[in-house]
Amino acid sequence: MGLLNRLNDPIGLDGIIFGTVEDLLNWGRSKSDWYLQFGLACCAIEFMAVNASHFDMMRYGCIPRSSPRQADFVIISGTVTLKMADRLKRVYEQMAEPKYVIAMGSCANSGGPYWEHGYHVLKGVDRILPVDVYVPGCPPRPEALQEGLILLQKKIRMEEIFRKRKRLAEEDLANQMNYK
Amino acid sequence: MEEANFVFNMIGENWIAFAIISLLPMIFLLAYALIAILGELKISAFIQERLGPMRTGPWGIIQPVAEVVKLLQKEDITPDSANKPLFNLAPFIMFAASYAGFAVIPFSSYFVPSGINLGLFFLLAVGSLGIIGLLMGGWASNNKYSLLGGLRAVAQIVSYEIPAAMVILTIAVMAGSLDLQEIIRQQSGWFWNWFVFGGSGGWIKIIFLPFSFIMCIIYIIASLAETNRTPFDIPEGESELVAGYHTEYSGMKFAMFFFAEYANMFIVSAIITIIFFGGWNSPFGDFMGGPIWGVFWFVSKAFVFVFLQIWLRWTLPRLRVDQLMYVSWKVLLPFSFVCFLALSLLVMLK
């Protein structure tokens, strides 16, 4: 994660300074979310409506980028078919860390109306990508997507930066213990 | 030549003074870029009856700070198949070129970072240096879209240099100098002494007013093309080339491109201000004149043109490559030749 790995607190300093810096960094990331201009199906129309004047996604600091390299999060807006799934995964892999995913609508959450007989539909985008926020609806109201966005920003605000590796290692260990 | 730098006057010619002088434009550039990014977001939003960023500080005014904090933390991706040295170098060249332009920009009668007497020539030369970075970035990314974007950008900027150079040539003829301070000084007094109104002189210039107007419009159009703004933003046209030459750039390197674009916007606006709109001169004779107010006048005039660029961006569709060349070679160039002849005649008649 670029700068973040280098800041990985080798000495074990804690407290006010790092806490404040962490807050600042998280604040920056949560307030400036650039999203990938990427639509899949029905939800993409509603997603376009969120960008429009009545709802105005830019109020949250979200600027559309068409290159995945510059995007911070991607909104999976619609049905992911099996043919599209590997493309989608590649797009996600091209994005620069830290990156987030919002699953918008029933199709992205679990295959939606196509979960039962859809032989060509991926049953939930969380099978290929780590999803951060699930927004229900078919399609969700624009306000529902905005609520999902606020949840994502909340999540980013709460993230741990400096001791992340250590904490993750500890969690891993704990998980392994539990598993045994 | 008399020294026009207040810093030298205050602390003498030593290395501290040089450091301060070279840092002042940088501080200005950073502050300006933040304001311009916010302005772009807000003006586009208001034109589209939206609100723009609202939830970062009151009315979202610290949104650009958040962007910078975010971009600092982004992963810096260098594609595996890219030409790494060139790929990493490109944004710096681009930024350095646009920052170098600030070396000769006279912010006030008492402050110009480097008072060389070939200012206009220097601006023209440095302005075309940025293309190298652009082409480098486009080529080194090893991406078809980037390559197309880089090639288009070079073709575009090189062809628009020529009408722009014609305009600058005309100004050199009218002012009889390439020194920016000298050009500005010649436009002192009331606003009708500006070169956009034919410069100082008798009533005969009224006949030549249309030509100087057209000259100004030609430069504005050419400057739009040089900064890759709509309607000439084909090198990074979203709908065709994804993000053009900076498709593969992420994080801080992308931010450098971003900064360079906004710095370029200011430089071309500053050139328009200097050569046509009297630089740091007050439009109303001695009213609010003087070196301190000079900074105010200069910056506010330049900001008007930055606003114009933003305004145009959210109004017009984009041209196609061949139409872009058509506009440059078959419209702007003949018109600028005619205007050059007419304005040279004016200089002879004066």
Add this chain to the structure above:
Amino acid sequence: MSEKKYIDIEFSQLDSERMRLFMGPQHPSTHGVLQLEVELDGEIVTDLIPHIGYLHRCFEKHAENMTYPQIIPYIDRLDYISSMNNELPYVMGLEKMLDIQVSEKVEYIRVIFSELNRIANHQIAIATFGLDSGAFTPFLYYFRDREMILTIFEKASGGRLLYNYFWVGGLAADVHPTFKEDITEAIRIIRDTNAEILNLLLKNKIFIDRTANVGILPADIAISYGVTGPILRASGIPLDLRKAEPYSIYERFDFDIPVGNGEVGTVGDCWDRNIVRFREMEESCKIIEQALKTFPSQGDVRENVPKRIRLPKGEIYCKAENPKGELGFYIISDGKDKPERVKVRAPSFVNLSALPEMSRGYMFADLVMILGSVDIVLGEVDR
């Protein structure tokens, strides 16, 4: 500036290496998830193959497993921009099979909502076309207006985008009481914005330069490809199912069929396709106004339909003029409460097949414009 002939002569003499560029499915201007395999000679498109199937959602498989009313939500999701229009031919076909006559009021509401949805669809078509050409602002103006139409739909049906509103034998619910005033207000604002967009986008010189003489589709080729809708009308053929084979109550209204006449370029170019859509909006406004004048305020919105709808054995082809062209459903029934098969004749799919014909010999930048002017919806192409 961009005569096709000129390019042909100039470049056919030069033999250069062709570049193959894969555009999409995540390209920002492919209107969804279409992949175009483009063969480029420099910037000139020499060949083009559309690859579809990135949004294949198995509609026919679902239709085999659902009862007749349950299929309607899936029909909404075919062409998700104009759901009301999609539902109309399906319910009309079923009503014909079941021999149900719906009331006057239902017919009026169906026509009004179909036309409103046609306006919404054309707004998106022109807005995204403007976006492809680099003009961002018209997109937002149109979306601002579209929001009003969606509000009217939401007040009536409860859904903002996918309605499930036209049911077999009537409607899901009656319209809201302020329905007439809302639509009158919406039409007024739509007309205002249209006048603005005409000056801001469609009459702009740069826009005309980008679209005139680009992507020409002559009438004979259009017919041989089976193209329908605004694209066919832009090529100069005034075929509109609302006039040619009137269904519902369309024969009561007075409206024109706008056709492309090559005002700024050649008949059947991108500009014509857009101006046809633009003028159709005005025609739709006219239809709605006439319908509102004679709107019967009394009446039931639901006929008596058995809870389990069983179609008699047989088959039917029912069609209607969608914003994108002729949408047809071919329903085969074997007497059960589920259809044996529902085949969709999707206008976008047919129109897309004419894309290679339209785009050969133009520049890569034009390709984006041509694709935008076809106005496809991938949900309908892939089904």
Add this chain to the structure above:
Amino acid sequence: MKDYFKNVWLGVWTALIGMRITIDHLFRKNVTVQYPNVHPKDKAGWMDMPSNARNRLYVDMDECNGCNSCARACPVNCISIETVRSVPGDAPPPLASGGKRNLWVSQFEIDFTKCCFCSLCTEACPTGAIVMTTEFEYSSYNRYDLVYNFVKLQNSMSDEKIAEVKEKWAEHQKEKKKEAVEPK
């Protein structure tokens, strides 16, 4: 030549017209509704969210008689209902609207990640227990939070109660079998 000048003039003029329109909009009142501060239900004007908007489903367990018709009407099968038949003499409490009930609804699950909000279930419900509400703010970090079990949520039956009725029904079945066997 004439065309050339006309084209140049048109290029400049139409751009100016466009600029006049956009500058006009620059000073117009914007239409944005600031969502977290203003709820869509009380936007100004006629564009607020209607009360019949189709969003999250709600099931009133006091009204549900477990007839399963909503699950059958659902095109996506996102409703799953489990019922236990009551033994004679131990009928569940009657519906709030007064009807009789003879099924214990031990599980009423709606998976909102699958629901397509088509409102066919509300149409099929004979008692009006299942309705569409205007509630849309229920995004979550976890997909399984979107599976709502209304029996648990409304606490209409506790786990012990469910176990009890199941046991009773099993006993009843056994007794019935015995009765069926004994007369021989």
